[in-house]
Amino acid sequence: MSFLIGLTGSIGMGKSTTAKLFAAEGCDVWDADAAVHRMYGIGGSAVVPLSGVFPEATRDGSVSRDVLKKIIAEDPTALPRIEAIVHPLVADDRQAFVANAISDIVVLDIPLLFEGRGSQGVDATVVVTAPAEIQRARVMSRGTMTEAQFEMILSKQLPDAEKRQRATYVVLTDTVEHAKAQVAAIVSTIRQGLSNA
Numbered sequence: 001m002s003f004l005i006g007l008t009g010s011i012g013m014g015k016s017t018t019a020k021l022f023a024a025e026g027c028d029v030w031d032a033d034a035a036v037h038r039m040y041g042i043g044g045s046a047v048v049p050l051s052g053v054f055p056e057a058t059r060d061g062s063v064s065r066d067v068l069k070k071i072i073a074e075d076p077t078a079l080p081r082i083e084a085i086v087h088p089l090v091a092d093d094r095q096a097f098v099a100n101a102i103s104d105i106v107v108l109d110i111p112l113l114f115e116g117r118g119s120q121g122v123d124a125t126v127v128v129t130a131p132a133e134i135q136r137a138r139v140m141s142r143g144t145m146t147e148a149q150f151e152m153i154l155s156k157q158l159p160d161a162e163k164r165q166r167a168t169y170v171v172l173t174d175t176v177e178h179a180k181a182q183v184a185a186i187v188s189t190i191r192q193g194l195s196n197a
């Protein structure tokens with residue numbers, strides 16, 4: 001059984017980038033957002049259940065994220081209903097990944113690690129963080145969300161300060177080089193612990 005790290009952080013804080021740094025250290029990485037992308041794609045497991053609730057959100061056999069975002073903006077009950085369908089599918093996908101992983105350390109990139117039950121069953125947590133203004137600038141520069149959509153997602157997430165307080169390890173994502181050094185130190189500490197066990 002691998003040592004399980006739950007990697008989290010608020011929107012735009014650098015989870016995906018930091019996950020790649022763990023992969024470069026030899027860790028198998030599972031990404032919850034990527035799992036959702038697969039599930040929304042053609043033949044994905046969320047397409048049929050979501051079309052039952054929001055028929056207008058599925059087009060040509062896949063889920064339209066733009067339509068979903070419009071629905072969520074107009075109907076406050078929509079996101080909880082989407083989550084009720086998607087989250088159990090995400091949990092199944094994660095379980096299957098962990099069962100097949102072979103690396104000594106497995107990293108689970110989970111945006112809602114502390115909001116949901118995701119932190120159950122992990123051996124350590126890593127929270128990525130950056131100043132709030134940098135976070136906002138990063139998300140806005142992607143051009144995929146309006147300020148209102150960003151604020152809505154942020155309001156659903158545990159505040160950054162609380163995440164940091166709950167973390168086993170914190171990674172400051174000010175530069176990639178700095179993040180890389182912090183990841184290397186975390187991996188080395190955990191591997192040392194494993195070899196002494």
Ligand SMILES: CC(C)(COP(=O)(O)OP(=O)(O)OC[C@H]1O[C@@H](n2cnc3c(N)ncnc32)[C@H](O)[C@@H]1O)[C@@H](O)C(=O)NCCC(=O)NCCS
Pocket residue numbers: 010011012032033036065066068069072079082083086087090111112144145153156157
């Ligand atoms: C709202 C949607 C349509 C936005 O899609 P879009 O392609 O613009 O953004 P993306 O999926 O890349 O998410 C951007 C950021 O928002 C975060 N986020 C997404 N959904 C949620 C949520 N329900 N609660 C809090 N944060 C969320 C993501 O983790 C990520 O950090 C999409 O994220 C979605 O369908 N969310 C519901 C499924 C879900 O809960 N996913 C979270 C991880 S399991």
Ligand SMILES: Nc1ncnc2c1ncn2[C@@H]1O[C@H](COP(=O)(O)OP(=O)(O)OP(=O)(O)O)[C@@H](O)[C@H]1O
Pocket residue numbers: 009010011012013014015016017018033111138172173174175176177179
């Ligand atoms: N250590 C770092 N130093 C400098 N910039 C970084 C660092 N980590 C991430 N970034 C930048 O921040 C932006 C967001 O990074 P990333 O996509 O990794 O975040 P995320 O937390 O996965 O985002 P989301 O929650 O929206 O999925 C990207 O433009 C990325 O280049």
